[in-house]
Amino acid sequence: MSGSRKKNASMDMADPGAGHYVNPEPFNPASMETLTPAQERYYQASQWQIMWWKFRRHKIALWSGVILVLFYLNVPFAEIIAPYTANQRSNDHLFAPPQKVHFFHEGEFVGPFVYGMTSEIDIETVKWVFTEDRTQVYPIRFFCRGSDYDFWGLIPWDFHVICPAEGGTLYLLGTDRLGRDVYSGLIYGARLSLTVGIIGVTISIVLGMFFGGIAGYFGGLLDSVVQRMIEILRSLPELPLWMALSAALPVTWSPVWIYLGITVILGLLDWPGLARAVRSKLLALREEEYARAAVLMGAKPGRVIRKHLLPGFTSHIIASATLSIPAMILGETALSFLNLGLRRPAVSWGVMLNEAQDISVIVVYPWLMAPVVPIIIVVLAFNFMGDGMRDAADPYK
């Protein structure tokens, strides 16, 4: 670039009429600066592509995303992945401890298997005591036919990825008070626990976009009304309100309706944060030249917001929505844990934790606390991924 400038300077006096030299050749911008293929790829990439490249560099966020995908894969295929159905009881195995998976039986390799269990009742504590029976070997079966279920509640089927041996049991994480498999419960519970956040956030995005949008775009009185509303809602402690609202759901409703009701409740109180983000972004973007140009060319407010302003901050909204999903998952868990949310036969991680409410139960049967682990993993993963997305949301910075 500096070389061509020097050349221009030396030929300055070639055309005295113009006062300076004018090259008659058509100007080709590519001649000034040759782009490496990598640069070219970067300059021609779309906004979303650059965001993806930037997100990819954030290793923890990327791995969190992978973990979340694995968790969400459980949602559609819960029946196939779980060895039992969530509410299948076994009266012979109440509060059975987790069965250890072994590979070697008496020094010989058998593949993954569990030993059988013998149970007897302890008269003093009135508790079932389970001991491993080292003579019974139950190899775990894979891709097999096991207990019957209705796939998505519609198609009767019996195919499982993993099932217990014929006549044997497979309680990887033990059983609860009614002999229901905890591991299968976790997989079925993922269905409600993980989707509650997604649906709730969708509701909250719609509300947040609407209120934030009108406040940020129109300003004035409307803005201050919405601002006051946001302030008041944000100053209220969420959980007691959630509790009160879900206590108001009629007891006669079916689990599906209760589930929908809870997602609506979670979404109803969550939008102020998003609305605030939308509003501040809109206020900033409204002043940009391209927005003013659109207004001057006679675009209606709705069109300006949707066509010109929204694409500028969609990525930010998605990032902040991702960060508010864990709060909803925890909200549902807390409500179900307190017996105010979902109830059996619906299974979510919070419903399962409900049984672990009593300290004396936890001390004796600690495996009932198992749902704590997936909850923490999912919440952490959402936080890390959201952080990564927020950093990537403004790719040109």
Next chain:
Amino acid sequence: MLYYIARRIFAMIPTLLVISFLTFFIIELPAGDYISNQIAALRATGESASIAKLEFLRQEFALDKPFLERYLIWVGLWPGPHGFDGLIQGNWGWSFEFDRPVSEVVGPTLPLTIILNTATILFVYIVAFPIGIYSATRQYSWADYGFTFLGYIGLATPNFLLGLIMLYLANRWFGLSVGGLMDPRYIGEPWSADKVLSVLAHLIVPTIVIGTSGTAAMIRRLRANLLDELHKQYVTTARAKGMRETHLLVKYPLRMALNPFIADIGNLIPSLVSGSVIVSVVLNLPTVGPILLNALQSQDQYLSGFILLFVAMLTLLGMLVSDLLLAVLDPRIRLGGRVSP
């Protein structure tokens, strides 16, 4: 300053009105009320003797009036069956389930609720402050990474689960009964030094459990703010002139970073109060939390309504205190200007 305080308190009145209306609306959402449900239950069993008494109670508490009128009577802005007698006049309502005034039911638990929440806020400040400064001044050190990691775990673990885990571990390792307000030995005993110590020991666990996620958030916040300041030109200038590191840190960057640190506690208070409610249920603490849960389940509307309002008041008061602190620290605010967060 006085003018600022007055204006700030005055601004709370409309907020309080809106919140009280919202609260009343929410507790009135379930179909029917406590007494009409009881009447229905009695009718179903064919008992009619006590129905007349319940009908009388319904009138006594103005439950037969329209919604808006009931709300105004509850707040004390409208004459009820006994004239102006509502929250403003100091009548907190009647608990149907306990058959006693709400003030008698929740009264004993209010001081502990306030103590627990105040202790938690102090805990958050005291722990987050030094750790935040340390993490910022020694960025990317092992301790910084360690605190950041702990902070993430603290943020991700919901406090009621943390409470459960703590209960389990304390019981497993130390054989301690963590739940409750004091060791069972002291219940019913007269107050003594040992009893006070027992109460304090039992308050430590809930304080940590409720405060952890808030502390984690505050550490991240303070670290980010302080790092922003530390990279500014004036810090470099001061260092080039040979100012001592501690003096350099305390003189300006810390004061600048302190501002959002205090403003943020206002955002944190609602979640702390939320946490204290559910943690009290898990740890079986005699605060308003367990009573609220019970009242909501049995649809004891005035009791739950009062507690909801009380909890909201608590957060409003906390925000007021944080605003006033901010005004003391930052003259730009008390002189009426606005400072961007």
